[in-house]
Amino acid sequence: MPRRFYTLDVFANAPLAGNPLAVVLDAQGLDEATMQAIAREFSLSETLFVFEPRNPINTAAVRIFTPTRELPFAGHPTVGAAALLAHLRAPDLLASQDLRVVLEEKIGEVVCVARHRRGEAMAAYFTVPRLPAGAGEAPPLAALAQGLGLAAADIGFRNHVPSVYGVGAPHIFIPIASLDAMARANPLKTPWGADGGPSVYLYCPETAAADASYRARMFAGGWGIAEDPATGSAAAAFAAVVTAFDKPADGEHMLVIEQGYEMGRPSLISLGLEIEGGALKSATIGGSAVIVSEGKLRL
Numbered sequence: 001m002p003r004r005f006y007t008l009d010v011f012a013n014a015p016l017a018g019n020p021l022a023v024v025l026d027a028q029g030l031d032e033a034t035m036q037a038i039a040r041e042f043s044l045s046e047t048l049f050v051f052e053p054r055n056p057i058n059t060a061a062v063r064i065f066t067p068t069r070e071l072p073f074a075g076h077p078t079v080g081a082a083a084l085l086a087h088l089r090a091p092d093l094l095a096s097q098d099l100r101v102v103l104e105e106k107i108g109e110v111v112c113v114a115r116h117r118r119g120e121a122m123a124a125y126f127t128v129p130r131l132p133a134g135a136g137e138a139p140p141l142a143a144l145a146q147g148l149g150l151a152a153a154d155i156g157f158r159n160h161v162p163s164v165y166g167v168g169a170p171h172i173f174i175p176i177a178s179l180d181a182m183a184r185a186n187p188l189k190t191p192w193g194a195d196g197g198p199s200v201y202l203y204c205p206e207t208a209a210a211d212a213s214y215r216a217r218m219f220a221g222g223w224g225i226a227e228d229p230a231t232g233s234a235a236a237a238f239a240a241v242v243t244a245f246d247k248p249a250d251g252e253h254m255l256v257i258e259q260g261y262e263m264g265r266p267s268l269i270s271l272g273l274e275i276e277g278g279a280l281k282s283a284t285i286g287g288s289a290v291i292v293s294e295g296k297l298r299l
Contacts (some may be wrong), residue, residue, distance in 0.1 A: 018230055038299075069224070099113070101114050134165055170198035252272065
């Protein structure tokens with residue numbers, strides 16, 4: 001049966017930037033092996049499949065696949081799917097007010113808010129469904145440097161040292177001293193994420209965009225993603241890194257993370273933090289999304 005699909009560029013205000021995403025509608029009846037094969041066919045960092053929700057009060061149940069594995073949660077598919085489903089189901093209402101979208105993901109229910117104002121790209125943000133948690137110790141500094149094709153002196157700035165956190169999938173967060181070192185890091189030198197292991201997420205306080213707080217890169221060759229242009233789930237876990245090392249004051253904070261610049265796919269991810277008693281109370285991830293193509297899978 002024909003199944004509708006859309007591709008979007010997420011965390012971008014215009015096509016051919018940000019992180020590409022495929023969204024397959026009418027996914028009822030597809031088994032896991034077929035969804036994995038479709039994700040390989042699209043060969044994007046993630047493909048999301050839309051099903052009827054288990055709880056009828058919610059918007060949809062979704063499953064998310066990289067070309068090689070299923071993920072319990074991912075940020076740019078969540079942002080893109082929330083914006084797209086609101087746009088397809090209630091375009092007139094979306095033009096006048098923000099709409100609540102609830103996606104049933106493997107990690108649990110993810111509450112999103114979608115918006116689309118005249119003259120602007122679609123956008124959505126979501127509350128992180130689970131606070132990031134520590135996921136073990138980072139590998140030794142020398143091993144990380146060798147695996148990235150960098151010198152040990154390229155790793156670390158201020159009080160930041162490598163750490164491991166995750167929201168669903170774990171990531172090794174590696175502070176990089178300069179944009180020059182960020183550009184020299186080699187995503188193909190090591191298959192990060194092999195055998196279900198963590199990806200690596202490089203971050204640097206030097207940025208190109210005037211309003212950005214950090215530059216980031218994410219490598220996960222073992223997941224079928226040599227480099228990701230924008231990684232919402234890692235940005236969600238990065239909230240724990242910011243809390244641990246930057247120690248923001250109590251209250252609400254908004255950071256912008258730029259990613260994908262080294263790939264020619266500039267992306268901007270908004271990371272919201274709520275700090276209470278010196279601890280992370282909640283976090284949000286948001287950004288823009290634009291439709292690039294639509295069609296039908298004849299499956």
